[in-house]
Amino acid sequence: MSGKQMLTQIEGIIIYRNFVEDLPYNPLLKTLTKEKRKLGILSEVLFWKQVRNRTFHNIDFDRQRIIGNYIVDFYVKTLGLVIEIDGFNHDLKQEYDLERTKFLESLGLKVFRITDWDVKHNFSVVMKELEDFIVENYS
Incomplete structure (x- = not known):
């Protein structure tokens, strides 16, 4: 037994x-x-409705979690996984996003990024990509 917990x-x-x-x-x-929670950005609300209360593979998600000097959109503490939903304004903040991702990864976290557009228009694809990411990184 490797000591890993399922x-x-x-x-x-x-x-x-x-x-x-x-x-x-x-x-x-x-x-x-x-x-930010009260603001209720549509893509975040849509994603939250699909993952809250352990409805996605019995995984517990936190919304708007503080890590260091950042507020991440979603966090799965049992995996050390950050999920970020990038709106169109992220095109203008690529340097900031890169710095933020490097910081989060330096803590041993993994970052999964999805676009606001994909959450609104390709939701089943987003959830399948999240499953694939989790399998690839945590199995």
Whole structure:
């Protein structure tokens, strides 16, 4: 036994826990996090409705999670997985996104990016790509 703990299965493939401990946290962002949740960006709300309450392979997702000086769209603590939904304004923030991704990865996290457009227009494809990403990185 390798000591790895099973989290779930996706299409019969075992997915193992990858809990990343002691993530940095900036408490000054807490108010902004609550505001972002209330804002209810459509693609985030659509995604949240599909994954909340462990409805996606019994995996627990957090919404608007503070990690360091960033607020990530979604976080799966049992996997150390960040899910970011990029709107059209991300085209103008590529340098910022790259810096942010490098920081998150330096903590041992994996980052899965999807576009706002795909969430609204290709949702089943987005969810299949997320499954594939999880299988590829955590099985």
